[in-house]
Every structure is written in structure tokens, then in C-alpha cells.
Amino acid sequence: MANFNIDSKKARTYDAIVIGSGISGGWSAKELTEKGLKTLVLERGRDVQHIKDYPTTNMMPWEFEHRERLPREVVEANPIASRCYNFKESSAHFFAKDNEHPYVQEKPFDWIRGYQVGGKSLLWARQTQRWSKYDFEGPARDKFAVEWPIGYDDIAPWYSYVEKFAGITGNKDGLDTLPDGEFLAPHDLNCVEKYFKEQVSKQFKDRHIIIGRAAHITDPQQIHLDQGRAKCQHRVMCERGCPFGGYFSSNSSTIPWAMKTGNMTLRPHSVVHSIIYDDKKKKASGVRVIDATTKQMIEFYADIIFVNAAALNSNLILLNSISSRFPDGLGNDSGVLGKYVAFHNYRASVSGEYEGFLDSTTDGKRPNSGYIPRFRNVYKQETDFLRGYAAGFGANRMTYSDRNGIGESLKAGLLETKYGNWSVGSHMMGETIPKESNYVALDKNLKDPFGMSQLKISVGYDDNDEKMIKDYVEQISEMFTSAGFKNVKAHDGNRNPGNDIHEMGGVRMGKDPKTSLLNEWNQLHACKNVFVTDGACMTSTSTQNPSLTYMALSARAADYAVKQLKAKNL
Amino acid sequence: MERRVALKSMAVAMGAMAGLPAWASGWNKSSLKVGILLSADQSAVLKGVVEAIIPKTDTPGAGELGVGDFVQKMVKDCYDKKSQDILAKGLETLNTQSMKDFNKAFTDINRAQQTQLLTAMEKSGDADQKAFFGTVKNLTIQGYMSSEYVMTNITHYEMIPARYHGCVPVKQ
Numbered sequence: 001m002a003n004f005n006i007d008s009k010k011a012r013t014y015d016a017i018v019i020g021s022g023i024s025g026g027w028s029a030k031e032l033t034e035k036g037l038k039t040l041v042l043e044r045g046r047d048v049q050h051i052k053d054y055p056t057t058n059m060m061p062w063e064f065e066h067r068e069r070l071p072r073e074v075v076e077a078n079p080i081a082s083r084c085y086n087f088k089e090s091s092a093h094f095f096a097k098d099n100e101h102p103y104v105q106e107k108p109f110d111w112i113r114g115y116q117v118g119g120k121s122l123l124w125a126r127q128t129q130r131w132s133k134y135d136f137e138g139p140a141r142d143k144f145a146v147e148w149p150i151g152y153d154d155i156a157p158w159y160s161y162v163e164k165f166a167g168i169t170g171n172k173d174g175l176d177t178l179p180d181g182e183f184l185a186p187h188d189l190n191c192v193e194k195y196f197k198e199q200v201s202k203q204f205k206d207r208h209i210i211i212g213r214a215a216h217i218t219d220p221q222q223i224h225l226d227q228g229r230a231k232c233q234h235r236v237m238c239e240r241g242c243p244f245g246g247y248f249s250s251n252s253s254t255i256p257w258a259m260k261t262g263n264m265t266l267r268p269h270s271v272v273h274s275i276i277y278d279d280k281k282k283k284a285s286g287v288r289v290i291d292a293t294t295k296q297m298i299e300f301y302a303d304i305i306f307v308n309a310a311a312l313n314s315n316l317i318l319l320n321s322i323s324s325r326f327p328d329g330l331g332n333d334s335g336v337l338g339k340y341v342a343f344h345n346y347r348a349s350v351s352g353e354y355e356g357f358l359d360s361t362t363d364g365k366r367p368n369s370g371y372i373p374r375f376r377n378v379y380k381q382e383t384d385f386l387r388g389y390a391a392g393f394g395a396n397r398m399t400y401s402d403r404n405g406i407g408e409s410l411k412a413g414l415l416e417t418k419y420g421n422w423s424v425g426s427h428m429m430g431e432t433i434p435k436e437s438n439y440v441a442l443d444k445n446l447k448d449p450f451g452m453s454q455l456k457i458s459v460g461y462d463d464n465d466e467k468m469i470k471d472y473v474e475q476i477s478e479m480f481t482s483a484g485f486k487n488v489k490a491h492d493g494n495r496n497p498g499n500d501i502h503e504m505g506g507v508r509m510g511k512d513p514k515t516s517l518l519n520e521w522n523q524l525h526a527c528k529n530v531f532v533t534d535g536a537c538m539t540s541t542s543t544q545n546p547s548l549t550y551m552a553l554s555a556r557a558a559d560y561a562v563k564q565l566k567a568k569n570l
Numbered sequence: 571m572e573r574r575v576a577l578k579s580m581a582v583a584m585g586a587m588a589g590l591p592a593w594a595s596g597w598n599k600s601s602l603k604v605g606i607l608l609s610a611d612q613s614a615v616l617k618g619v620v621e622a623i624i625p626k627t628d629t630p631g632a633g634e635l636g637v638g639d640f641v642q643k644m645v646k647d648c649y650d651k652k653s654q655d656i657l658a659k660g661l662e663t664l665n666t667q668s669m670k671d672f673n674k675a676f677t678d679i680n681r682a683q684q685t686q687l688l689t690a691m692e693k694s695g696d697a698d699q700k701a702f703f704g705t706v707k708n709l710t711i712q713g714y715m716s717s718e719y720v721m722t723n724i725t726h727y728e729m730i731p732a733r734y735h736g737c738v739p740v741k742q
Contacts, residue, residue, distance in 0.1 A: 061727065062718040071647040190736030234731045361740050364733035403711065406623045407685055414624070414711060415724060419740055
């Protein structure tokens with residue numbers, strides 16, 4: 001390594017290294033620095049500082065010269081990112097460009113990436129539902145993947161811990177299938193959503209419509225003010241970065257908090273190549289980084305390493321960490337590294353109209369929506385497919401204007417808003433079953449611009465997913481029809497896996513080192529000073545938006561790691 | 571003459587710059603295809619077309635609000651070559667038809683005559699003419715409704731609602 005011009009080895013040595021600054025890396029950084037560890041946070045992309053680096057955040061609609069549509073050349077150069085609902089003129093600068101970051105799709109897979117400080121925490125949908133015990137017990141009960149090494153009781157206090165800091169709006173619904181958390185004031189359900197809630201609870205057993213739990217500050221507490229964050233102002237332009245810090249992101253919350261401790265060194269433009277394994281000490285000693293600006297390889301050293309590169313990139317780093325002890329990737333004695341990748345099935349949606357409440361509408365905007373917790377196969381197996389789905393649900397009063405003709409009549413028509421029926425809509429969020437055949441691996445031939453092997457992704461739907469889509473459409477259509485909704489239509493968007501941006505697994509947690517990579521503390525069974533606490537660690541996916549669980553697992557693992565470090569066990 | 575050439579190439583260079591907004595850091599501006607889509611004459615006809623679609627009343631029309639430039643920009647940057655050709659050809663057709671029917675350029679005939687020509691295109695059996703009318707009308711509506719003037723003075727856009735009420739009476 002040509003490190004002669006870089007600082008001495010000592011200057012490149014820290015107590016801890018965190019790989020990645022997104023939603024889980026931000027939490028690892030916050031926890032480790034707060035507990036006094038000198039921590040190096042490596043981010044492969046550029047720095048994005050809260051407010052200062054949100055160039056579009058205060059732009060008016062007419063200031064976007066294509067009114068949020070992206071130029072054709074951009075769309076054509078980025079076919080994958082372009083399929084993401086959030087890729088638009090005001091937010092495109094927070095997406096990795098397809099052509100700069102190639103990967104191999106053995107099967108179609110939309111890999112959506114945010115390569116900057118904060119990662120995809122700037123772009124996320126901010127839904128934060130807890131897992132229940134039924135979710136953690138899934139693989140054991142239904143005999144797929146491997147048993148989770150933790151249960152709800154292990155993570156519940158950590159859910160509370162991260163919820164209080166992040167700021168989560170929600171209603172205490174008292175459902176055992178979707179446990180309540182530390183909630184700030186809930187958003188309103190609107191009249192039609194409330195009506196649907198009542199109809200469903202009357203007509204269907206164990207089915208509930210609730211307002212989503214979301215990472216928005218509706219009622220700022222001292223801990224939020226201490227972060228410099230304020231009440232959410234309902235702009236619903238979150239993907240631009242929020243000048244109020246109204247929603248949770250690493251940029252508005254954990255990263256500046258970690259910085260304030262004085263213990264964090266944040267190094268952007270640092271592409272992690274691999275983790276260094278020390279054969280003598282029988283543990284990891286540091287990481288190799290390619291400086292994205294100079295393309296030079298630099299080594300950094302630390303006692304503990306947290307891998308938070310985002311699910312598939314964490315797989316890539318471990319697969320690329322080859323040593324004589326681990327010829328098939330760090331910690332990969334079991335051979336399951338990169339395998340059992342899963343995601344959320346978002347393919348189907350159902351829409352309809354309601355002709356009631358025509359004297360009513362909504363006022364303002366809501367950065368949240370209704371939510372239908374999983375009701376299929378929760379307490380026992382009851383269908384011809386495994387597991388189930390949660391669903392989003394929302395209603396909106398439709399408005400329209402008369403667009404007929406041209407001239408003065410058209411102008412008058414456009415400026416007179418008329419009210420139509422209420423539109424209602426739902427989309428599915430289905431659990432997919434992790435399988436050995438859904439995997440990622442290093443491509444043997446193709447390299448990325450940094451000279452690293454490209455990631456080969458082979459992840460697809462299966463028969464269980466198809467049956468689940470059918471059931472979702474039938475059940476939601478029936479619920480809609482029973483509530484008197486008209487014009488009920490189902491739609492299969494045929495979206496590729498990955499477009500849900502909930503890819504998980506490949507470095508799964510488990511009890512047995514022979515069939516899993518990580519133990520109950522997110523610690524590599526075979527290399528105890530390496531922790532993986534992003535989506536890669538997930539043994540199964542359940543149906544909830546996963547970020548809250550990554551946050552809780554990161555904080556929990558960091559707490560454990562520091563205790564073990566202090567006890568000189570690492 | 572030389573000065574005019576210099577100004578023209580400056581305009582082309584500015585056009586290149588306009589491919590993507592400056593804040594979109596990281597996007598490769600130089601990779602974008604550039605050039606002005608329409609001639610000055612065609613641009614003038616387009617301005618007349620958008621004004622005929624949404625005319626000045628007691629409030630400004632689409633022409634005055636710069637919607638013609640918006641339509642051109644959208645078609646140039648976001649639409650395919652075929653749509654770009656249809657736009658240019660449609661504007662030429664309007665002018666040719668205007669000379670034929672009224673012996674004047676499209677920009678010099680009165681509103682009723684402009685409307686007559688546009689309506690003929692809307693109802694034309696020629697797919698390209700129909701497409702021209704549809705694209706220009708839709709983009710004119712989009713550009714007008716999302717203009718600063720309309721959103722500020724007429725539809726009263728709220729950047730920061732700071733509220734959500736789920737059930738309020740419809741204002742009569």
C-alpha cells in the first residue's frame with residue numbers, strides 16, 4: 001500500500017469504524033460516539049450537510065424548469081433510478097447514477113441507491129411500524145429460513161429508545177399485531193378513512209385500519225429541540241431534505257449529534273473495499289478504503305467495525321473481504337453469505353371511489369397515510385401461501401376542472417375547481433420468503449469504476465408471492481366493496497424486486513453458526529468485532545417498513561459492543 | 571455580422587447550460603444534447619398559439635406568462651425526437667395554413683381566425699396534427715397553472731400548510 005504520503009498508522013487508528021452514514025450507520029455513529037469511542041464514519045459519497053446541502057428545499061413549483069419531470073437524457077441514462085417514485089427534478093441529486101455504479105442483474109432487480117452522507121434516509125418513506133412477536137416468530141413457526149435469535153421482548157426497549165430520539169407520530173391502537181410505541185400526537189385519518197375503519201371493524205374480524213406511525217415531529221419534545229429540529233410543517237417535500245428537520249434523517253439528527261460529541265471523524269468519498277482480517281489476533285483489524293477522489297487505497301484501523309453500507313453493499317463488502325482464514329468472504333464459514341436475500345412485494349394495488357361525504361373534504365397536507373396491519377396467517381396458518389401482507393390505505397377528495405375547448409372558456413374552466421367523488425387506494429407490502437436461490441455474489445469478470453467486482457444480483461418472485469398478490473387483491477377488493485366503494489379496480493404494477501427499496505438479508509442473524517452469519521447481537525459468529533446492523537442482517541422480512549428495526553438493532557448492538565469492548569472481550 | 575454570429579453561439583452555449591438546473595450537482599450537463607428546438611419565427615407562432623389557448627382576460631394570458639418558452643423547453647428536454655418534429659412541423663403547418671386562408675402570418679391574424687385554425691388541427695384526420703394540438707394544449711395548461719402568476723395570485727399555492735384536517739366542509 002502506498003501510504004507513505006498519508007498520515008502515520010496511528011493517525012489512521014480509531015476505537016471504532018462505521019461503514020456507511022445512512023439510517024443505520026447514523027445510529028451506530030451516534031451510539032458509539034456518545035459512549036466515548038473515537039469513531040471514523042466512512043461514506044462512499046459526498047457530504048450532505050443539513051439544510052446547507054438541500055439546494056431545492058425552498059424552491060417554488062415554478063422554479064423547476066421542467067416542473068419536476070426529468071430531462072429525457074437523464075431518464076435514459078438512469079432507467080433503474082427512473083423507476084423510483086421519488087426520482088424527480090427536486091431530488092435526483094440524492095440518487096446514485098445507474099451508469100456510474102453498474103451491477104449485474106441475473107434477474108431484473110431495481111437497486112436504488114443513495115450515495116451521500118445520510119444515504120437514503122433523505123429519501124425514505126418515513127413509515128415506522130414496530131415488528132410484533134408474531135413477526136419474529138414467523139420463520140420458526142412456518143419452517144422457512146432460520147429461527148430469529150431474538151424476539152420482540154429483546155428489541156422492544158430499543159424500539160422505545162430510538163423512537164423517543166427520532167420522533168415518531170402515531171396513535172396508540174392497542175394491537176398485539178403491531179405494538180404501540182413512544183408516539184407523538186397522531187395525524188388525522190380523514191372522514192372516508194374513518195368510515196372505512198368503522199366498516200372494516202364491523203364486518204371483518206381482526207382487521208384494522210389505523211393511521212401510519214411515521215418519523216415526523218408533530219409535537220416537539222426537548223430532545224428534538226436539542227437536535228435543532230422543529231415541528232413538521234406538512235410541506236410533504238421530504239425528499240428534498242427538510243429545513244425544519246421535521247422528519248428524521250441521519251443528516252438532521254444522528255450525524256450532527258455524533259459530530260457534537262467531538263468523537264466522530266466523518267470521511268466522505270471513502271469507498272470501502274474490504275475489511276482487514278488479522279490472522280494472529282483472529283479478528284478484524286480495520287478496513288481498506290478507496291478514496292473516490294484520488295482512487296488511492298488507504299487503510300484505517302479500529303477495535304470494532306460496524307457494517308452499515310446498506311443491505312446489498314454490506315454483502316458486497318463482506319464477500320470482498322478475503323483472507324486465508326476466510327477465502328469465501330469474512331465470517332462465511334457457513335457458506336450462506338449473500339444468500340437468503342428477500343424484499344417486500346409491492347406489486348399490487350387496489351383503487352376505488354366513494355360517493356359519500358360529498359359535503360366534506362380535507363385541508364392542508366399530510367406526510368403520512370392510513371395503514372392496514374397484516375391480518376393473514378397471523379395467529380395460525382390459514383391460506384395456501386405462507387405469511388401475509390400489510391397494506392397502505394388512503395382516501396382523497398378528488399378535484400377536477402373543465403379542460404374542454406380553448407380560449408376564454410377554457411381559462412374560466414381551468415380556474416374553477418370542482419369536487420368529484422372521494423378516491424380510495426391501497427397498495428400491498430408483502431412478506432417474501434428468503435431462499436437460498438435468491439442471492440447476491442461477486443461477478444467473476446466485471447469490475448466497477450473503482451476496480452471492485454460488480455455485485456451480481458439474482459433475486460426474483462416465486463409462487464408464494466403470486467398467491468399472495470391474488471389474495472391481497474381479493475381481500476382488499478372485498479373490504480372496499482363491503483364498505484360501499486364503487487369502481488373497485490386492482491392493478492399489478494409488475495414492478496421489479498428492489499423497487500420497494502426494502503431489500504434485506506444475505507448476512508442473516510441466527511442461532512447456529514452453521515446456518516447464519518450473525519448472532520443475537522448482530523455480531524459475526526466467526527469474527528466477533530464486526531457487527532452488521534443494516535438490512536443485511538435480517539433473517540426474514542415480515543411486512544413492516546424496515547428502517548425502524550434497523551435503527552433499534554443498531555443502537556442495541558452498539559450498546560453491547562461498547563460493553564464488550566470495555567470488558568476486553570473484543 | 572460577426573457580432574451576430576457571436577451572439578448566436580452564446581445563445582447556443584446558454585441553451586447548453588439550460589439542459590439541467592445548476593443545483594443538480596453531479597449530473598453531467600455536457601452529456602445532454604443541446605440546441606434550440608425552434609427558430610425565432612416558430613417560437614413567435616408558439617407564443618401566439620399558447621395565448622390563443624389561454625388568452626389575456628382581466629388576468630394575463632399564457633403568452634404573456636412565458637408559457638410558450640415552457641412548452642418549447644419541455645418538448646426539447648423531455649420529449650422524443652418524433653414529438654419535437656411534430657411540434658416544429660405543426661407550427662409550420664399553422665403558418666402555412668394562415669397564409670393560405672388569410673394571406674397573413676399566424677401571428678398577424680385575429681383571435682377568431684387563430685382559433686379556427688387550431689380547432690381544425692384538433693379535429694384533423696392527420697395524426698401528427700392531432701398530436702401537435704394535444705401536446706401543446708396539455709403543456710400550455712400545465713405551464714399556465716404552474717406559473718408563478720397563477721399559483722401566487724389565483725390558486726394561492728401554500729408552500730407550508732403546517733396543518734392537516736381530515737374532514738372539513740367543502741367551501742361553497
